[in-house]
Amino acid sequence: MKKNKGVPVEQSGPLMADVAQLAGVAISTVSRALANPGRVNEKTRAKIDAAAKQLGYTPNAMARGLRVGKSNTIMIILPGSLYYGASQVIPQVLQSINKSLIKEGYNLMIANLGRDEASERHILDLAFGGTVRGAIILSSKLPEIDGRSLASAGLPIVSMLLDMSDAGLPSVVTNDREAMQDVTADLIRLGHRRFLYLAGPEGNYHDVERYGGVLEALEKAGLSESAVVRSGGNLDYQQGFDIGVQAADDFAGLADKPTAVIATSDDMAISFMSRMQCMGLRIPDDLSVVSFDGSPVCAFCSPPLSTIEQPVEEMGQAAVALLLAAIDRPEQKLEMRNVIRSRFIQRESMAAPA
Amino acid sequence: MKKNKGVPVEQSGPLMADVAQLAGVAISTVSRALANPGRVNEKTRAKIDAAAKQLGYTPNAMARGLRVGKSNTIMIILPGSLYYGASQVIPQVLQSINKSLIKEGYNLMIANLGRDEASERHILDLAFGGTVRGAIILSSKLPEIDGRSLASAGLPIVSMLLDMSDAGLPSVVTNDREAMQDVTADLIRLGHRRFLYLAGPEGNYHDVERYGGVLEALEKAGLSESAVVRSGGNLDYQQGFDIGVQAADDFAGLADKPTAVIATSDDMAISFMSRMQCMGLRIPDDLSVVSFDGSPVCAFCSPPLSTIEQPVEEMGQAAVALLLAAIDRPEQKLEMRNVIRSRFIQRESMAAPA
DNA sequence: TTGTACGCGTTATCAT
DNA sequence: ATGATAACGCGTACAA
Numbered sequence: 001m002k003k004n005k006g007v008p009v010e011q012s013g014p015l016m017a018d019v020a021q022l023a024g025v026a027i028s029t030v031s032r033a034l035a036n037p038g039r040v041n042e043k044t045r046a047k048i049d050a051a052a053k054q055l056g057y058t059p060n061a062m063a064r065g066l067r068v069g070k071s072n073t074i075m076i077i078l079p080g081s082l083y084y085g086a087s088q089v090i091p092q093v094l095q096s097i098n099k100s101l102i103k104e105g106y107n108l109m110i111a112n113l114g115r116d117e118a119s120e121r122h123i124l125d126l127a128f129g130g131t132v133r134g135a136i137i138l139s140s141k142l143p144e145i146d147g148r149s150l151a152s153a154g155l156p157i158v159s160m161l162l163d164m165s166d167a168g169l170p171s172v173v174t175n176d177r178e179a180m181q182d183v184t185a186d187l188i189r190l191g192h193r194r195f196l197y198l199a200g201p202e203g204n205y206h207d208v209e210r211y212g213g214v215l216e217a218l219e220k221a222g223l224s225e226s227a228v229v230r231s232g233g234n235l236d237y238q239q240g241f242d243i244g245v246q247a248a249d250d251f252a253g254l255a256d257k258p259t260a261v262i263a264t265s266d267d268m269a270i271s272f273m274s275r276m277q278c279m280g281l282r283i284p285d286d287l288s289v290v291s292f293d294g295s296p297v298c299a300f301c302s303p304p305l306s307t308i309e310q311p312v313e314e315m316g317q318a319a320v321a322l323l324l325a326a327i328d329r330p331e332q333k334l335e336m337r338n339v340i341r342s343r344f345i346q347r348e349s350m351a352a353p354a
Numbered sequence: 355m356k357k358n359k360g361v362p363v364e365q366s367g368p369l370m371a372d373v374a375q376l377a378g379v380a381i382s383t384v385s386r387a388l389a390n391p392g393r394v395n396e397k398t399r400a401k402i403d404a405a406a407k408q409l410g411y412t413p414n415a416m417a418r419g420l421r422v423g424k425s426n427t428i429m430i431i432l433p434g435s436l437y438y439g440a441s442q443v444i445p446q447v448l449q450s451i452n453k454s455l456i457k458e459g460y461n462l463m464i465a466n467l468g469r470d471e472a473s474e475r476h477i478l479d480l481a482f483g484g485t486v487r488g489a490i491i492l493s494s495k496l497p498e499i500d501g502r503s504l505a506s507a508g509l510p511i512v513s514m515l516l517d518m519s520d521a522g523l524p525s526v527v528t529n530d531r532e533a534m535q536d537v538t539a540d541l542i543r544l545g546h547r548r549f550l551y552l553a554g555p556e557g558n559y560h561d562v563e564r565y566g567g568v569l570e571a572l573e574k575a576g577l578s579e580s581a582v583v584r585s586g587g588n589l590d591y592q593q594g595f596d597i598g599v600q601a602a603d604d605f606a607g608l609a610d611k612p613t614a615v616i617a618t619s620d621d622m623a624i625s626f627m628s629r630m631q632c633m634g635l636r637i638p639d640d641l642s643v644v645s646f647d648g649s650p651v652c653a654f655c656s657p658p659l660s661t662i663e664q665p666v667e668e669m670g671q672a673a674v675a676l677l678l679a680a681i682d683r684p685e686q687k688l689e690m691r692n693v694i695r696s697r698f699i700q701r702e703s704m705a706a707p708a
Numbered sequence: 709t710t711g712t713a714c715g716c717g718t719t720a721t722c723a724t
Numbered sequence: 725a726t727g728a729t730a731a732c733g734c735g736t737a738c739a740a
Contacts, residue, residue, distance in 0.1 A: 028727060039725080041726085062716090066420050068732080109461055125415075130733095299628075421735050
């Protein structure tokens with residue numbers, strides 16, 4: 001059943017026509033039997049199913065996509081530099097999202113959004129070329145080039161990890177601010193009065209929220225903003241580990257030493273702790289450390305590292321649910337800010353100051 | 355230019371026909387101008403490019419794919435359980451592969467191969483439904499169900515990390531055996547005579563090669579095979595961290611204590627070290643530890659962990675090169691076993707026995 | 709060098 | 725309930 005008319009035919013499998021022929025029905029009946037099993041006679045449906053199975057028939061996704069004008073692929077846009085901040089959680093995010101998507105009949109395509117034009121163009125081609133039906137974005141910047149912008153692609157987009165509701169994107173985030181406020185309050189309660197804050201890229205959502213949480217806790221406790229020193233922040237596109245190393249140097253240069261460190265990612269906390277210990281400081285005796293992410297490895301640091309665990313699994317599920325809602329019911333208004341609460345895992349890295 | 359004939363029209367962008375009309379040429383000329391810029395008059399090409407840019411035209415990938423009978427999407431098949439073994443390297447692998455693919459005009463789709471039938475079916479649908487043009491697989495098992503098997507999908511497949519040349523798949527691996535032999539020899543040279551080996555899933559390629567390397571080193575040094583005790587191995591589908599924890603218990607139960615530990619992944623080495631130190635052992639004074647993967651975090655363990663670094667970046671590039679070669683020149687025989695040498699990063703976790 | 713016409717595999721409309 | 729047929733958007737022989 002391969003009509004070869006001058007055009008080279010690839011290694012293509014059985015077609016719907018083959019199934020139809022074997023089942024002794026029309027091709028359109030096969031189509032229905034497979035899509036709307038209800039709208040076809042019980043017996044003929046059985047015949048068709050049998051024929052399809054016998055031939056090992058699989059519908060051609062591109063043909064279907066072309067015909068119905070929709071694809072069933074979702075794209076996830078990852079930040080170009082995987083090693084800042086939430087990098088530890090990427091594999092879990094992917095797995096969670098992919099699992100949820102597959103359940104609903106979708107596929108997951110990966111896109112990396114770097115600083116180069118090529119990566120922006122690639123993403124826009126995916127969007128405007130009809131390859132993808134929707135996008136989940138883990139980066140704060142929306143691709144825009146040559147007058148085409150992802151925002152205006154007519155594509156449902158959901159943001160995850162970062163709150164981009166200001167930009168009109170429904171977002172799934174965790175309670176960064178509140179969590180940071182709580183943990184800072186805990187430290188204050190333990191007796192800490194001077195803090196070092198390890199920042200990711202300055203001014204981005206996580207920085208604003210998390211640092212904001214720290215400041216609020218200080219204020220509530222009647223402490224001045226000067227109780228906290230910032231480190232990192234200006235080091236875009238670096239591994240979190242590097243930020244921790246740099247922060248250790250910063251710490252060494254401080255006259256009035258902090259007694260507690262609040263890091264915005266596990267990576268930087270880990271490298272920072274390591275450097276501190278090399279310098280002879282004991283944790284938590286001389287210095288308490290807490291961080292953000294909840295990477296499994298924290299349980300096995302020495303000392304075990306207290307961390308705010310991001311509920312990545314649930315966030316992924318929520319992002320998918322939101323996106324599919326936007327696809328299936330475009331008219332419906334979506335909740336713009338969806339908060340999934342984090343969980344603080346307290347371990348031996350924090351204690352009362354000496 | 356939206357011919358709407360009873361069929362609901364989605365938010366579809368400008369078509370080739372629109373570009374043709376604006377440029378005042380035939381639709382086929384536009385097609386050529388965009389695909390083979392050489393085979394069309396300089397001036398008309400300019401007109402067409404201008405029109406395309408003005409309209410913000412992006413070719414529809416599904417329509418093209420259907421027409422040419424090929425997709426430009428590659429799928430990467432990840433093991434269902436991300437946290438065993440090489441899990442630490444997944445983000446780097448994805449980034450490296452995606453970058454290489456995009457440069458050649460391909461997209462990357464993700465697939466997770468779990469133990470469930472659904473995930474197998476999903477992968478097979480992707481393959482047989484023409485959605486993907488080739489696959490890179492990081493799992494040892496090929497999906498097979500209902501008589502359809504990935505191996506017989508007529509799809510180029512390349513294996514990465516695991517050598518599956520036995521199964522007929524060109525593979526990109528590192529020199530696991532040799533690297534393990536070298537590091538074991540190093541330990542022997544330092545004076546170690548009793549070893550603990552932390553295994554991943556027993557009998558898989560990594561286990562066979564790496565454990566084989568250890569045994570060879572022992573033999574070369576005139577030591578008996580009984581000089582090494584195995585731990586782990588039977589704990590499929592677990593986090594590497596759990597294996598290290600379990601191994602610590604095993605260690606505690608040993609009468610004749612090993613003085614050196616060889617782990618097959620960084621995860622298990624890290625959790626193992628942590629537990630050992632809780633038990634009061636000092637590393638490397640009482641116990642040397644080396645592992646495999648080269649995760650960045652190893653540099654910041656206490657003590658810094660010696661590890662065999664997998665050249666993930668290069669392996670990804672090689673896998674892509676191999677796959678594209680298989681796609682572009684199907685007749686050409688490919689090198690079945692492509693070895694990219696690892697690099698041993700020696701750190702403070704290893705020393706001479708007390 | 710450019711235009712005409714057809715088909716890729718599927719779904720949706722319409723008529724039976 | 726089923727069958728014939730016309731698109732979906734694009735690429736390519738072929739004719740001009």
